[in-house]
Amino acid sequence: xxxxxxxxxxxxxxxxxxxxxxxxxxxxxxxxxxxxxxxxxxxxxxxxxxxxxxxxxxxxxxxxxxxxxxxxxxxxxxxxxxxxxxxxxxxxxxxxxxxxxxxxxxxxxxxxxxxxxxxxxxxxxxxxxxxxxxxxxxxxxxxxxxxxxxxxxxxxxxxxxxxxxxxxxxxxxxxxxxxxxxxxxxxxxxxxxxxxxxxxxxxxxxxxxxxxxxxxxxxxxxxxxxxxxxxxxxxxxxxxxxxxxxxxxxxxxxxxxxxxxxxxxxxxxxxxxxxxxxxxxxxxxxxxxxxxxxxxxxxxxxxxxxxxxxxxxxxxxxxxxxxxxxxxxxxxxxxxxxxxxxxxxxxxxxxxxxxxxxxxxxxxxxxxxxxxxxxxxxxxxxxxxxxxxxxxxxxxxxxxxxxxxxxxxxxxxxxxxxxxxxxxxxxxxxxxxxxxxxxxxxxxxxxx
Numbered sequence: 001x002x003x004x005x006x007x008x009x010x011x012x013x014x015x016x017x018x019x020x021x022x023x024x025x026x027x028x029x030x031x032x033x034x035x036x037x038x039x040x041x042x043x044x045x046x047x048x049x050x051x052x053x054x055x056x057x058x059x060x061x062x063x064x065x066x067x068x069x070x071x072x073x074x075x076x077x078x079x080x081x082x083x084x085x086x087x088x089x090x091x092x093x094x095x096x097x098x099x100x101x102x103x104x105x106x107x108x109x110x111x112x113x114x115x116x117x118x119x120x121x122x123x124x125x126x127x128x129x130x131x132x133x134x135x136x137x138x139x140x141x142x143x144x145x146x147x148x149x150x151x152x153x154x155x156x157x158x159x160x161x162x163x164x165x166x167x168x169x170x171x172x173x174x175x176x177x178x179x180x181x182x183x184x185x186x187x188x189x190x191x192x193x194x195x196x197x198x199x200x201x202x203x204x205x206x207x208x209x210x211x212x213x214x215x216x217x218x219x220x221x222x223x224x225x226x227x228x229x230x231x232x233x234x235x236x237x238x239x240x241x242x243x244x245x246x247x248x249x250x251x252x253x254x255x256x257x258x259x260x261x262x263x264x265x266x267x268x269x270x271x272x273x274x275x276x277x278x279x280x281x282x283x284x285x286x287x288x289x290x291x292x293x294x295x296x297x298x299x300x301x302x303x304x305x306x307x308x309x310x311x312x313x314x315x316x317x318x319x320x321x322x323x324x325x326x327x328x329x330x331x332x333x334x335x336x337x338x339x340x341x342x343x344x345x346x347x348x349x350x351x352x353x354x355x356x357x358x359x360x361x362x363x364x365x366x367x368x369x370x371x372x373x374x375x376x377x378x379x380x381x382x383x384x385x386x387x388x389x390x391x392x393x394x395x396x397x398x399x400x401x402x403x404x405x406x407x408x409x410x411x412x413x414x415x416x417x418x419x420x421x422x423x424x425x426x427x428x429x430x431x432x433x434x435x436x437x438x439x440x441x442x443x444x445x446x447x448x
Contacts, residue, residue, distance in 0.1 A: 019315075024308055025351075041298050059324070063283070063309075065302035071300060096240075102296055105289065108287050109285055129375050131385065131427070135426065145398065154348060168209070170352045194315075195354055212345055231298070256284070258421060269318075287302065290302040309362060381439045388429055392429055
């Protein structure tokens with residue numbers, strides 16, 4: 001009997017981990033695709049970075065590290081015109097970019113050491129529910145419109161794919177997740193794999209309507225180590241390029257704010273205070289080491305993934321081991337190139353359909369933080385802080401999307417060649433307003 005229980009547990013863990021791997025897959029591979037970097041290396045570095053994070057955070061924090069979109073404008077600029085992977089021009093560009101990404105990881109590590117000295121109590125005062133709640137809402141709502149544009153209608157705009165195929169594939173995927181989540185019995189196996197079921201049904205439907213084209217898929221390379229000269233030949237060209245460094249490294253300061261918001265979101269979803277145990281300095285250290293590993297391998301910088309936070313919220317299974325096993329799967333997918341290539345055939349519309357639910361769940365977690373924190377919206381201070389975070393975060397997020405659509409950086413908040421994250425700006429404003437705006441004296445008297 002014990003053996004049967006153990007087998008069931010192992011199967012459940014494997015499926016849950018596979019689901020987490022799928023949740024991060026689309027976004028993680030999209031960054032290297034847009035930047036002209038290796039998809040396999042991105043998966044490999046994401047997996048290895050997550051494994052490092054798992055141990056650095058004492059196996060306590062269920063966080064997956066994937067490719068960071070915040071660094072994307074700088075990566076695209078540094079890799080522009082580099083040509084095919086493995087070519088001389090690509091190696092030179094990758095050599096400069098790799099060093100810059102490693103330095104960005106070191107900035108994270110320095111921040112983590114400073115945070116350890118400052119102490120978590122001072123950091124916590126900067127993030128009360130009136131700041132954390134709306135920031136989490138903004139995380140989901142910034143991702144949502146980009147998901148609709150990039151994943152659902154993007155193929156119709158760029159490649160002439162019939163729009164009805166994109167919308168129906170996305171709709172069926174999202175509907176499957178919703179139905180499985182709502183109908184499955186509380187303790188049944190289906191209850192913990194709604195996202196995976198959505199991917200499976202969405203993929204089968206896409207295959208039936210001809211949304212998947214295998215003719216363009218290159219099956220020739222089996223494993224990433226089959227052609228080391230092509231994948232890792234950039235090591236001969238490692239160099240310190242001040243222009244690339246100045247465009248990449250400062251973004252680590254911006255994504256530091258995003259990290260705090262993501263860890264706060266994870267804490268809210270899981271019902272544990274990860275800022276205290278194992279400590280925000282450890283989570284930031286894990287993020288920095290993960291980014292350094294990515295840079296050393298030639299992958300994009302890593303960051304904590306909101307998609308996986310949403311999976312935690314839906315499944316209500318917060319075991320960090322599931323993330324650890326998902327990371328091992330990512331390493332396998334990244335190493336066995338043909339395996340990763342097969343998974344990369346998942347249509348963007350299917351990924352978009354799953355994201356409809358995932359990103360909504362992130363924002364719902366923000367609402368939960370406000371409710372659990374018993375935020376009093378009759379207090380003018382609370383209204384002002386929440387409203388500014390939401391309006392600035394969503395407003396700048398919409399402008400950033402307009403910049404992506406038009407290719408005009410005038411729509412983006414830029415400092416030189418660096419795009420400032422809308423989430424980072426909204427978070428910083430929320431922190432400042434919470435510190436400087438006094439609470440209503442009337443409310444203070446009532447509370448006393």
